[in-house]
Amino acid sequence: MTIKYKTIKEIKNMISQKEISNKEIIKEVFDQIQENEHLNAFITLNKEAALKKSEDLDNNPIDLPLAGIPIAQKDLFCTKGLRTTCGSRILNNFIPPYSATVIENLENAGCISIGKTNMDEFAMGSSNETSFFGNVENPWGKNLVPGGSSGGSAAAVSAGIVPAASATDTGGSIRQPASLCGITGLKPTYGRISRWGMIAFASSLDQAGPMARTAEDCALLLNQMCSHDKKDTTSLDDAIPNFEENLNQPLKDKKIGIVKDLDLSSLDNEVVKVYEDSLKEFEALGASLIDISLPNLSLSVPTYYVVAPAECSSNLSRFDGVKFGRRSEDPKDLEELYIKSRSEGFGDEVKRRILIGSYVLSAGYYDAYYKKAQQVRRLIKNDFDKAFSNIDVIMTPTTRGPAFEMGSKGNDPIQMYLEDLFTISANLAGLPAISIPNGNIDNKPTGIQIIGNFLDESSILNFAHMFQTSTNWHKYTPEGVKE
Amino acid sequence: MSWETVIGLEIHVQLSTKSKLFSGGSTEFGAESNTHVDLIDMGLPGVLPVANKEAFYKAIRFGLATGAKINQESSFDRKNYFYPDLPKGYQITQMTKPIVEKGSIKIATDESEKVINITRAHLEEDAGKSIHDLFEGKTGVDLNRAGTPLLEIVSEPEISNAKEAVAYFKAIRQLVTFLDICDGNMAQGSMRCDVNVSIRKSGDKKLGTRAELKNINSFKFIEKAINYEIDRQIRVIESGESVVQETRLYDSEKNETRSMRSKEEANDYRYFPCPDLLPVVISDKELKDIKNNLPELPEEKENRYISEIGLEESEAKIISSSKTMANMFEEASSKTDDAKLIAKWLVGDISALLNKDNIDIEESNLTPENFGKLIKRISDNTISGKIAKSVLEEIWESGSDVDEIIKTKGLVQIQDESILEEIAMKIVESNPDQVAAYKSGKDKLFGFFVGQVMKETGGKANPKSVNEILKKLLK
Numbered sequence: 001m002t003i004k005y006k007t008i009k010e011i012k013n014m015i016s017q018k019e020i021s022n023k024e025i026i027k028e029v030f031d032q033i034q035e036n037e038h039l040n041a042f043i044t045l046n047k048e049a050a051l052k053k054s055e056d057l058d059n060n061p062i063d064l065p066l067a068g069i070p071i072a073q074k075d076l077f078c079t080k081g082l083r084t085t086c087g088s089r090i091l092n093n094f095i096p097p098y099s100a101t102v103i104e105n106l107e108n109a110g111c112i113s114i115g116k117t118n119m120d121e122f123a124m125g126s127s128n129e130t131s132f133f134g135n136v137e138n139p140w141g142k143n144l145v146p147g148g149s150s151g152g153s154a155a156a157v158s159a160g161i162v163p164a165a166s167a168t169d170t171g172g173s174i175r176q177p178a179s180l181c182g183i184t185g186l187k188p189t190y191g192r193i194s195r196w197g198m199i200a201f202a203s204s205l206d207q208a209g210p211m212a213r214t215a216e217d218c219a220l221l222l223n224q225m226c227s228h229d230k231k232d233t234t235s236l237d238d239a240i241p242n243f244e245e246n247l248n249q250p251l252k253d254k255k256i257g258i259v260k261d262l263d264l265s266s267l268d269n270e271v272v273k274v275y276e277d278s279l280k281e282f283e284a285l286g287a288s289l290i291d292i293s294l295p296n297l298s299l300s301v302p303t304y305y306v307v308a309p310a311e312c313s314s315n316l317s318r319f320d321g322v323k324f325g326r327r328s329e330d331p332k333d334l335e336e337l338y339i340k341s342r343s344e345g346f347g348d349e350v351k352r353r354i355l356i357g358s359y360v361l362s363a364g365y366y367d368a369y370y371k372k373a374q375q376v377r378r379l380i381k382n383d384f385d386k387a388f389s390n391i392d393v394i395m396t397p398t399t400r401g402p403a404f405e406m407g408s409k410g411n412d413p414i415q416m417y418l419e420d421l422f423t424i425s426a427n428l429a430g431l432p433a434i435s436i437p438n439g440n441i442d443n444k445p446t447g448i449q450i451i452g453n454f455l456d457e458s459s460i461l462n463f464a465h466m467f468q469t470s471t472n473w474h475k476y477t478p479e480g481v482k483e
Numbered sequence: 484m485s486w487e488t489v490i491g492l493e494i495h496v497q498l499s500t501k502s503k504l505f506s507g508g509s510t511e512f513g514a515e516s517n518t519h520v521d522l523i524d525m526g527l528p529g530v531l532p533v534a535n536k537e538a539f540y541k542a543i544r545f546g547l548a549t550g551a552k553i554n555q556e557s558s559f560d561r562k563n564y565f566y567p568d569l570p571k572g573y574q575i576t577q578m579t580k581p582i583v584e585k586g587s588i589k590i591a592t593d594e595s596e597k598v599i600n601i602t603r604a605h606l607e608e609d610a611g612k613s614i615h616d617l618f619e620g621k622t623g624v625d626l627n628r629a630g631t632p633l634l635e636i637v638s639e640p641e642i643s644n645a646k647e648a649v650a651y652f653k654a655i656r657q658l659v660t661f662l663d664i665c666d667g668n669m670a671q672g673s674m675r676c677d678v679n680v681s682i683r684k685s686g687d688k689k690l691g692t693r694a695e696l697k698n699i700n701s702f703k704f705i706e707k708a709i710n711y712e713i714d715r716q717i718r719v720i721e722s723g724e725s726v727v728q729e730t731r732l733y734d735s736e737k738n739e740t741r742s743m744r745s746k747e748e749a750n751d752y753r754y755f756p757c758p759d760l761l762p763v764v765i766s767d768k769e770l771k772d773i774k775n776n777l778p779e780l781p782e783e784k785e786n787r788y789i790s791e792i793g794l795e796e797s798e799a800k801i802i803s804s805s806k807t808m809a810n811m812f813e814e815a816s817s818k819t820d821d822a823k824l825i826a827k828w829l830v831g832d833i834s835a836l837l838n839k840d841n842i843d844i845e846e847s848n849l850t851p852e853n854f855g856k857l858i859k860r861i862s863d864n865t866i867s868g869k870i871a872k873s874v875l876e877e878i879w880e881s882g883s884d885v886d887e888i889i890k891t892k893g894l895v896q897i898q899d900e901s902i903l904e905e906i907a908m909k910i911v912e913s914n915p916d917q918v919a920a921y922k923s924g925k926d927k928l929f930g931f932f933v934g935q936v937m938k939e940t941g942g943k944a945n946p947k948s949v950n951e952i953l954k955k956l957l958k
Contacts, residue, residue, distance in 0.1 A: 078529040091528065098522055100529060197529040203758035232531050233761050311758055314563050317572020318526045322624070334622075338565055361563070361753035370755060 003028055005160035005477050008069050008217040015068050022054035022068040022112075029070045029114050032161040039137045041155040043075045044083045045115040053112050064110030066224060072156040072165040075116035076123055077103050077208070078197040082113075086199045087121040087131040087149075090325045090345025100197020101229045102166060102208050109224035117152030117165060121347045122316065123173055123201040125149050126419040127409065130349040135406055138181055139478040140444055144403040147177030147419075150211065154181040157211050160477060164221055165211045170201050171304050172398075172423025174209045175435035179398035179447025182437045182476055184464065185211040186218045189455050190430035191236035194229030200315040202308035203234075205427040214474055215436060215464035219243035222457060238455055246458040247465040252286030254463070257391035260291045261298065262422075267400055271446065274439030275397045278448045278467070282395070285466050292387040292394065296379045300425040303380065305417055306360050306373035307428070312350075313357025319345060352413065381429040384453075392459050394451040396422045398435040402444035422449055432457045436464045437473040445476060484721070488713050489690055490648050491640035491679040494655055495633045496665045497609065497672070498541045503630035504608045505532030505575065510632075512671050516614075516625040524630040526570030531759050534559070538632040539763060541664035542582045542606055543773050545634060548662055548780060549601055551586025553770060557606075558762040563753040568611035568624050576635075578754045580762070581605030583634075588658065589782075590650040599651050600639040609633050634664070640679065640690065645709035649702050652676060660806040661780055667806075675700045680712045682720070691716070692726040696733050696740055708733035712740050784809055788826075792816075798826045801834070807845040811854065818855025821862050828858065832872060836879055848882030849875075856885040870894050870942055897944050900952065903936070906944075907952045910935045921957055929953065 001020045003011050014020045030047055050070070057068050078084050078096035085091045099107075107113060120130040128136040128151025136151040138144035139159040146155045153165035154177035167174045169187035178185025186209045193208040200206060210221035222243045229235040256279070264272050279289060321327035321341025328340035346354070360369035387394065399419060409415045426433040431451055438448040452460040468474050475482040503510055506523035523530045539557075546553045560578035583604035590597055611629035613622050636655060642648050656674060659665040666673050681693035694716070696708050711733075716726050730749070731740040779787070781803045788799035802812045812829055816822040833854075837844055857874060860866050866874065866889060877888045889895055897903060910932060911918055921928040936949045 078527075084528070086528070094528065096527070096529070098527075195529075196531055199528040200759075231533060233533055234531075234759065310755060314561050314573050314753070314755070317563060317565065318528070318570060320565060320567075320572060322567045323525060323570060324527065334567065358753060361755050363751045363753075366753075366755070 003070075003163065004032065005213070005482050006163055007213045008066065008163045008220055009214075011069060011163055012066075022057040023051065025068060026050050026054040026070060026112060026114065029162060032159070033115070036139070036159050036161060039139060039155045039159060040134050041118055041136055041152040041159070041161070042072070042115045043085055043087070043118050043133050043152070046079075046082055046113050047115075049082075050112050050114045057110075062110065064108075066106070066220065067110030069111050069164060070114045070162045071106060071111040072115060072117045072153055072162045073103060073113050074150055074153050074165065074167050075119055076168055076199050077166060078199065079103055079113065079116065082116065084116065084199070085133070086123070087119040087133060088319075088345065088347070088350070089132040090319045090321075090341070092132070092326050094325050096197075098197065101194035101227065101231065102225050103197065105224050105227055106166065106221075111164075111224075114162060117150070117156055119152055120149035120173075121350050122199070122312070123149040123168060123170055123206075124312070124349050124353055126172065126176055126416050127404070127406070128152065128177070129406060130347050132347060138403045140182065140403060141478075143406050144444070145180065145406050147180035147399075147403065149173040150177050150185075153211050154178055154183060154185070157181070157183045157213065158478065163212060164217060166208060166225075167211045168198060168201075168206055168208050169423075169427065170205045170207075170308060171427050172420040174211060175398050175423050175433060175447070175449055176419060178211055178435045179437075179445070179449075180403040182440075182445030182447075182473075183211055183213055184215050184218055184434065184436045184468075184474060185209065186215075186222065186434040186457070186461070187426065187432060188222060188226065188457055189236070189432045190427075191234050192226050192240075192432070192455075192457070194227060194232045194235045196229050196231040196235075200311075202311040203315060204311060205304075205308060207427070215434065215461050215468055216244070216247055218434065219247060219461050219465070222461075236455070241458055243457055243461055246462045249462045249466075250286060251282065251463065251466050254287045254393075255290050255391040256282055256287050256463075257292035257387055257394040258289050259294050259297060259394060259396060261294055262396060264397070267397065268441075270441050271397060271401050274441065274446050275448060278438040279395065281467060281471060282463070285470060287392075287463070290391055292391060294380070294383040294387060294425070296376060296383050297425055299376050300380060300428060301417060301421060303373045303376045303428060304420070304424045305356065306369050307377060309353040309357030310361050310370050310373075311357070313354045313361065316346075316350070316354060321345070349413070377428050380425055384425075384429045384431060388453040392453075393463055396449045396451070398422060398447035398449040402441050402446050426451050430454065432460055434460045434464050436467060437476060438467070438471070439473060440476055445473070485685045486682045486713075486717055487685045487687070488644055489640045489681050489683065489693075490642035490644070490709060492636075492638045492642065492648060492651060493677040493679070494636045494638075494652065495609075495675045495677075496545075496636060496655070496659050497674070498538050498632040498634055498664055499666055500535055500537045500541065500632055502535060502537075504535050504538050504606065504632035506630055508630055514627055516623070517627060519627040520629065524570065524626055526572075532575060532757075534760060534763050535632065536763075538606055539582060539765060540769075540773055541632075541662075542604060542634050543765065543770065544662045544664055544777060545604055545636070545659065546583035546586060547774055547777055548658055549583075549586030549588050551601065551604070552584045553765070554580055554582055554584060555765045555767075555770065556580065556762050557582040559757040559760045560754050561757045564750045566610065566613075567622060568613045568626070568629065570611065570626060570629055574608060574610065575757055575760070576607035577605035579756070588651070588654050590647060590654045592646045592650045597647065599641050602637045602639050604634050604636045607633050607635055640681075645706040645713075648678065648709055649706050652702060652705055657781055657804065657806070661778060663778060669700050672700060676705065678705065678709060678712075680709055680716070681726070682713060682716045692728050694726065694728070694740070695730045697730055697743065699733050704733060704735050707735070707738055708740060711738060715740065781809075792822050792826075794823065794826050798830050801830045802826060805843070807843055811844050811849070811851055814851030815854040815858070818852060819859045819862065821858055824858050824862060825854070828854075828875075832875055836875070847879065849878055850882075853878055853882075853885050860885060860889065864896055864898065864945060865889065866894055866896050867942065867944075867946055870896070894943060897940055898948070900948055903940075903944055903948055904952050906939050907932070907936055907949065907956055910939065911953075911956050918957065929957070932957065
């Protein structure tokens with residue numbers, strides 16, 4: 001019996017049918033991690049505690065929604081007593097005294113945290129090449145990037161090591177790696193999942209979410225991850241539906257918005273074809289395509305690259321070598337302590353964004369950059385509000401193409417930033433969006449993005465699940481198509 | 484050339500909430516270093532602030548008491564700068580939408596009364612403390628204070644001299660203590676102030692370049708620092724140079740101000756709206772509740788003392804000027820029905836003792852209960868006013884109970900007229916010369932006989948009775 005490439009639903013069945021013990025599952029996970037060491041998907045493992053928890057579950061089975069399900073946690077969530085680095089040298093030695101709300105929610109639901117996954121440093125990157133702990137390899141091919149920033153989480157699920165991983169998405173960090181690794185990844189509405197214990201990159205954009213093999217599994221995870229948290233004032237107090245309930249709604253008469261302002265001509269023909277085939281599939285499922293206009297969409301990337309660095313430049317100020325994290329040795333005075341600790345502790349991409357952020361917030365530039373960006377952000381949000389008045393979801397390709405080679409965009413940050421072209425607007429508008437596998441080009445997976453209206457994760461999960469009941473793309477693994 | 488001074492004050496008032504502005508950490512003063520610090524105060528990765536409504540309520544009380552505009556929707560911004568005792572690398576403050584705007588307060592100096600306008604009062608978190616003298620060659624950081632709520636009260640530049648500045652500070656202190664939003668304890672840093680000083684030629688409309696004097700925490704130093712700074716600026720300008728915009732530190736030991744940093748070196752704080760905190764909304768009901776529960780303010784107290792209790796204006800003013808004094812008056816009055824006598828003692832003997840020891844009435848051994856009892860023993864003739872003074876002194880020293888003191892020292896007034904008569908008779912008989920002189924018209928000698936009786940009774944004789952008896956005997 002193996003859990004490799006199995007879904008949460010399948011593993012739950014195996015456990016309840018007593019086909020496999022909880023301990024066997026966790027042991028297999030760690031065997032798989034070892035076998036896939038070359039992927040470099042993990043920064044810190046939680047082996048002893050995970051094994052102990054699985055033994056306890058075998059001895060005293062508890063009826064919990066996700067009892068015994070192994071999960072990989074992005075190393076951006078604080079985990080009590082377990083090192084949390086955020087992919088950075090400056091937090092190389094940081095062991096949090098508390099756990100993030102979302103980690104607690106998942107563990108309280110029975111999940112077993114098996115370790116912390118590699119990621120772009122402070123979630124800044126789209127290829128997982130900015131991690132202090134080295135690149136993550138995409139299980140689909142040597143030297144291919146897994147995407148970022150949740151590259152380790154995506155690779156761990158894609159390689160079948162775990163059925164689920166937690167991740168975060170500030171500009172596409174769940175959806176882009178999900179797409180590049182051929183799995184399903186969901187970014188919920190901003191505020192659905194508490195940010196307490198998530199190490200902040202850009203507070204007004206950051207949102208945690210699940211990565212899994214299917215939309216159905218994402219619904220199972222989302223049910224547990226969401227909560228209204230008094231510790232996070234931006235956490236939403238709205239009712240949390242059962243996200244499984246709506247999965248099988250027929251798509252008949254449902255409307256898909258197609259953004260006519262989106263110029264796909266710069267994309268490869270093959271990418272466009274895969275995308276259009278998927279739309280045809282949705283039409284076959286009964287949905288209709290409706291042209292919509294998001295006139296300010298083209299401003300998303302520049303807007304994002306003002307707002308996100310501005311917030312990050314402030315959020316990352318606490319990493320100063322004074323209270324926690326790494327302090328440079330023998331500074332001669334306070335200023336040198338700051339300069340050396342931060343110069344040595346942060347990588348180039350993080351420094352670049354802190355510089356941009358400090359610049360756009362500085363006196364005399366604030367109005368021209370930060371304030372303007374916030375105004376444009378409002379316009380983008382208004383565009384979406386208007387569009388959603390007569391459609392159910394919006395669809396776009398998730399990325400400009402399948403996984404690219406490591407190092408191929410490393411010297412051109414602008415090219416890297418454009419990776420997030422399709423995903424960023426959902427963050428700016430705070431909307432939920434999911435990426436699901438929808439094709440395969442040269443044995444590399446592609447993804448389609450489904451954006452939902454505010455708080456309407458149910459609709460995007462419904463569309464995604466119906467697509468996965470009629471297609472097999474989500475069953476493709478690096479080792480062939482799953483039975 | 485004659486110069487005119489323009490002063491504006493920024494007063495930081497530490498709000499007396501139980502927990503901090505954005506965390507559940509305790510605000511208690513004086514605890515061991517770094518023991519009142521929770522995850523949020525430490526600025527650990529991943530933590531988020533949650534605004535403490537209590538701090539808003541207290542800020543609103545201040546706003547209402549100064550006739551200010553209350554912004555029922557106010558928001559927080561981040562002020563970014565690096566300092567070891569600033570855990571997050573930014574301070575959360577209210578830059579664009581403060582809770583309180585456009586208030587005013589009346590101040591009085593020996594010369595005049597004046598209204599000073601308050602530009603704004605906003606909430607912000609305090610930083611921790613850097614401790615430079617504890618570790619050889621190193622600086623320690625104590626984060627107990629980090630996150631304590633402050634109300635920063637910014638005045639318009641309408642203050643014209645050091646005396647007015649002190650009067651303004653005192654008026655604010657009086658108000659915040661009456662409102663019960665700050666303990667007003669300056670020694671513990673509950674109130675600190677930054678002073679902006681500039682000078683200009685008399686009659687000029689344009690403001691001169693200002694210097695900001697940082698972190699002054701006593702009335703005396705405010706006055707001295709401002710006067711030093713005015714002189715310095717006049718010297719600078721009269722020597723043909725110009726004042727530079729800068730932050731200066733007042734050194735109380737040398738009585739001088741020194742440059743800390745100039746405008747060029749000043750931080751660019753890169754203010755922007757704090758994305759972790761939604762705007763805080765105060766409902767109409769909350770506002771109404773605060774309004775209805777606003778405590779009685781000094782001026783209202785003063786008026787009530789005069790019109791309802793019948794105190795002299797001067798007494799009412801002194802008693803209502805400090806919250807602890809007013810509390811003592813009101814509580815002690817509730818124990819007796821002679822509020823006027825309470826007032827006389829408060830502004831008289833008790834104020835004298837307070838001045839002598841340079842303490843606040845709260846710090847003395849006098850409790851309202853004991854004070855009330857003392858006054859009662861005077862009005863029920865148990866002791867005379869003179870004896871009462873010695874009883875008060877004894878209370879001042881030991882804090883003992885009034886009746887206890889009277890009993891153990893045998894101070895009960897002699898009421899029995901037959902005893903007094905006997906004593907008076909003896910005095911009259913043993914001083915025939917004085918009697919003769921008195922009878923021949925030396926009226927002043929009456930006091931001699933009273934004094935002799937008092938001496939004989941150890942001051943315990945009821946003076947009124949003694950007068951009557953002696954008048955009878957000497958007729």
